[in-house]
Amino acid sequence: MATTVFQQALGTLESHSCLSSSGFRHECGSASVKLISKDFKVDIALMRRGNYCSKKRSFSLIQASTSQTTVFDPVSSPLHKTANDSKKKPSEAALILIRHGESMWNEKNLFTGCVDVPLTKKGVEEAIEAGKRISNIPIDLIYTSALIRAQMTAMLAMTQHRRKKVPIIQHEENEQARAWSQIFSEETNKQCIPVITAWQLNERMYGELQGLNKQETADKYGKAKVQEWRRSYDIPPPNGESLEMCAERAVAYFQEHIEPQLQSGKNVMIAAHGNSLRSIIMYLDKLTSQEVISLELSTGIPMLYIFKEGSFIRRGSPVAPTEAGVYAYTKRLAQYRQRLDEMLQ
Numbered sequence: 001m002a003t004t005v006f007q008q009a010l011g012t013l014e015s016h017s018c019l020s021s022s023g024f025r026h027e028c029g030s031a032s033v034k035l036i037s038k039d040f041k042v043d044i045a046l047m048r049r050g051n052y053c054s055k056k057r058s059f060s061l062i063q064a065s066t067s068q069t070t071v072f073d074p075v076s077s078p079l080h081k082t083a084n085d086s087k088k089k090p091s092e093a094a095l096i097l098i099r100h101g102e103s104m105w106n107e108k109n110l111f112t113g114c115v116d117v118p119l120t121k122k123g124v125e126e127a128i129e130a131g132k133r134i135s136n137i138p139i140d141l142i143y144t145s146a147l148i149r150a151q152m153t154a155m156l157a158m159t160q161h162r163r164k165k166v167p168i169i170q171h172e173e174n175e176q177a178r179a180w181s182q183i184f185s186e187e188t189n190k191q192c193i194p195v196i197t198a199w200q201l202n203e204r205m206y207g208e209l210q211g212l213n214k215q216e217t218a219d220k221y222g223k224a225k226v227q228e229w230r231r232s233y234d235i236p237p238p239n240g241e242s243l244e245m246c247a248e249r250a251v252a253y254f255q256e257h258i259e260p261q262l263q264s265g266k267n268v269m270i271a272a273h274g275n276s277l278r279s280i281i282m283y284l285d286k287l288t289s290q291e292v293i294s295l296e297l298s299t300g301i302p303m304l305y306i307f308k309e310g311s312f313i314r315r316g317s318p319v320a321p322t323e324a325g326v327y328a329y330t331k332r333l334a335q336y337r338q339r340l341d342e343m344l345q
């Protein structure tokens with residue numbers, strides 16, 4: 001019997017000891033977020049509230065493709081299906097998000113934004129570790145920002161992948177670049193994974209804070225001001241982008257370019273940045289502008305979503321036992337989701 005994406009993913013996740021028999025549980029201080037069967041209900045509840053994201057998202061039901069990979073869902077597993085249901089093949093795809101590994105400016109505690117800084121040795125190791133955690137999930141397409149730290153992360157992660165397909169950066173900046181990077185063997189092409197780079201997935205532009213030390217800036221302007229620049233939703237740092245501005249370009253790119261690929265059944269990995277991914281997660285999880293400000297992402301931790309019938313279902317992250325709250329929910333947000341879980345029980 002063919003192994004499904006989710007079963008394969010479970011193998012990987014189990015090996016990182018974050019899986020209980022009832023599902024993933026992300027420990028965040030005293031609170032925990034249960035991530036398997038309830039999430040779908042939570043998302044529906046949030047959708048009903050008609051927040052920012054559900055208004056923007058265009059839902060489209062998709063035709064089944066025989067070539068696509070099947071994703072296992074305990075809610076709609078064969079045990080629960082009727083004879084009629086079994087004829088239907090809903091379109092499903094996996095979406096993996098990875099924030100790049102530690103960069104040389106993360107290490108120095110400098111505001112980085114769109115400055116193109118490489119990974120540290122620790123960042124390289126994080127990317128390799130991330131790759132191990134997703135090595136069983138088939139990947140058809142990779143998107144990265146235009147910045148080297150995200151590209152290094154994607155490439156290093158792929159060195160660990162079971163299928164040993166070769167990630168190839170697509171050069172489409174001009175006609176010549178396209179022509180000169182053509183592959184003339186169909187067989188070789190099948191063994192490649194296209195890597196699409198997009199500036200829209202870049203880190204948010206940090207304006208005049210780029211290159212400044214975060215601690216020194218807090219000492220100079222005050223902790224509260226710097227926190228406002230770093231984590232408010234719509235207040236930009238001096239001459240930089242707010243999270244809202246970053247979301248406008250990152251989410252638009254996601255909707256226009258990445259969502260159609262998921263709709264056609266392709267499994268996609270995105271390697272990007274703290275703030276471009278926070279905005280995409282805001283869209284996927286339908287977080288409000290209040291909720292997103294307490295969302296923090298760790299470097300080099302993959303997060304798995306299942307795209308199914310026009311909805312995104314969060315399957316959590318392959319969490320190592322020592323890294324509390326790696327999916328990056330803060331205690332407050334975790335408690336918020338737990339309350340929703342309880343309400344829906």
Ligand SMILES: O=C(O)[C@@H](CO)OP(=O)(O)O
Nearest residue numbers: 110111112113203230274
């Ligand atoms: O410096 C940056 O570009 C970002 C990510 O490292 O920092 P912050 O956590 O303040 O958004």
